[in-house]
Amino acid sequence: MSDRHGPIRRVLVAGGGLVGWSAAAALQRRLPWLEVVILPIAPPADAIADRMRATLPSILGFHEDLGLSDADAVVRTGSNIRLGTLFEGWTTGRAGHLTDYVHAYGRHGRPFEGGSFHLHWARAARHQVPAPFDRFSAAAVMARAGRFAVPADDPEALVGGFEHGLHIDPVRYAAMLRAFALHCGVRERAGDLTGVEIGEDGFVAAALLAEGDRVEANLFVDATGPAARLRSALDDARISWASWLPCDRLILEDAAAMPADPLDRVTAHGCGWRWTGGGSQGLVYASASAGAAEWGGQGVAIDPGTRPRPWLRNCVAIGDAATAVEPLEWTNLHLAHSAIDRIVAMLPGRDCAPVELAEYNRQCAAEAERVRDFLALHYAVSDRPEPFWRAVADVAPPPSLAHSLAQFRARGRLPFYEEETFAKDSWLAVLIGQNVLPERDDPLIALVPPDRATAAMTHHAQALAAAIAALPPAGAAHPILQRSRSR
Structure with a gap:
């Protein structure tokens, strides 16, 4: 041909x-x-x-x-429904011990008096101890509680504005x-x-x-x-992206007998991380790191x-x-x-024609590089003390990730990139979940009294928790069938 x-x-x-x-x-x-x-x-x-x-x-x-x-x-x-991932031990909290957070897909809180919700939360976090950021995400609260409801048709509904994947x-x-x-x-x-x-x-x-x-x-x-x-x-x-994504081995273990759970669990260790969820479990680690031998086996190369x-x-x-x-x-x-x-x-x-392929390749590169940045973010902002984690944190991040971090650390703003896989709220979930906070308040919220913002956040978290507590367990009936019947 x-x-x-x-x-x-x-x-x-x-x-x-x-x-x-x-x-x-x-x-x-x-x-x-x-x-x-x-x-x-x-x-x-x-x-x-x-x-x-x-x-x-x-x-x-x-x-x-x-x-x-x-x-x-x-x-x-x-x-089965998959609502998000619980990250355990990727960073230390304000009390100095390892903590966890959920990255789920969708809105955290609601904008308040012209300012994005996360700006109010970040200001509160510098002066007091607000509820964890993921307690304001409907999908994250459902995932932690093991409950589920089909997203409301109205994205502004209390239990709305979120997405889910599958296992x-x-x-x-x-x-x-x-x-x-x-x-x-x-x-x-x-x-x-x-x-x-x-x-x-x-x-x-x-x-x-x-x-x-x-x-x-x-x-x-x-x-x-x-x-x-x-x-x-x-x-x-x-x-090669090995300097920013340092793990080079994967051991995949079958766990098909595990009960259905809408939440994956990803736990950081001295030279990598372990996951469980959705009928599978496994290890991802850096083979050259001290302590890698304890993970057992050579694994599949990455x-x-x-x-x-x-x-x-x-x-x-x-x-x-x-x-x-x-x-x-x-x-x-x-x-x-x-x-x-x-x-x-x-x-x-x-x-x-080369001109057409060049545009395809440009779009693929833009998407792949932002996925790289999002994954590298987890390593770049971790404060775990082990040599593996300190070595990767000391590597200068890709310029696009460095720009995003600089913008966020200054005033909590995130720049827009074409071909993003993860929405702004996903970036916020990881940044704030791993204790990266803006250094200054955004001018957009300067005129909102902190006590009024705190009262609004408290009310939202309480209302969300109460609404989700009334939902059925995620495994009570197949939620996809529920959605099909509702159409």
Whole structure:
């Protein structure tokens, strides 16, 4: 298929995990004139996006774009509600001992007399001891209490203004995606990838299979994990983030017998962190750090970083083939879904014009770098005393993260960046949760008496706690079915 004039007609997706089947299903469903073929290669152990059970709220939007019902995408795959993450031991509180906080998705408090809620809370925190910041988040309070209600239609409602993700079973979820993709018309091609044929024009001409067959296409989508078995045939350029994301090993342990809980728990240790939740548990750590041996085993390697050009000529890398990060904050599958959405929205002609690919790559880089910043934030502002934590905290952060920290520490303001994965309230949850506070009051709240602001915050926290105490337990009935019935 060397003729590069006209539209793309045939796409080959390499990779049979969550990322590969997501790509095949989305391309066939949303661009039905394409002929989509998939090589369902089993994902390798280091393909984190294909293995993690915790997802961000964006997965629900991905389902909606595909036209998947809640019953198909959630109930039949055994998925459960995920409200957020409890971070334990990442920093010391004002009393000097290790503390915890919840990062949930959505609003904290309400604006008060023209000023953002967090500005009033930060002023109070410098002079007294207000309720913890996450006690003003409906999702965080529900998560701590193990309760749940479908977000109110009115985002200004007391139990409203929040989002939730899912805990998925990767095996059952991938099986659902496969069935859906095949139903939409995706063709499955058996065989293992053994090589890549490059044409005289530098484009990928065909994927070579173990049986000696060639599979041609106009566009090749690489979902084979960090090795990027297709995309790496064009170049091996990669940017390392290891100085800011120091953990390089992952040990994943099955915990499918664990009861459903809307809250993951991520606990910091001397050379990394441990998580439990959603039917899984595991360890992420830096193998070179003193004390790493006590964590046991070599684990799966993590090499944090990204490709500056995930899309080159007619081959595009997605998921871990494009950007690899540790599963802190569970961004791996989200980045893959986001890349798939861009491919659909920005599909070029068969010539894959460089000007079009440059814009795709620019947007991917902007998103990946802010995800990097958000993950690096957890390490950069930790005050744990162990050598591992002090070493990473002493590294100068990426310039974009340094700018965000400088702005927030000055007056509590956060700059806007294009292609943000995490909203302002998520940044606030981690910054304030890890005891980073503005040094000065914002002028916007200077005319509001502190006692009036404190009374308003106290009333809000009490009303929120009372409303959530009356909600049913998160596992009482499947909340996705409740939402389906309410439509």
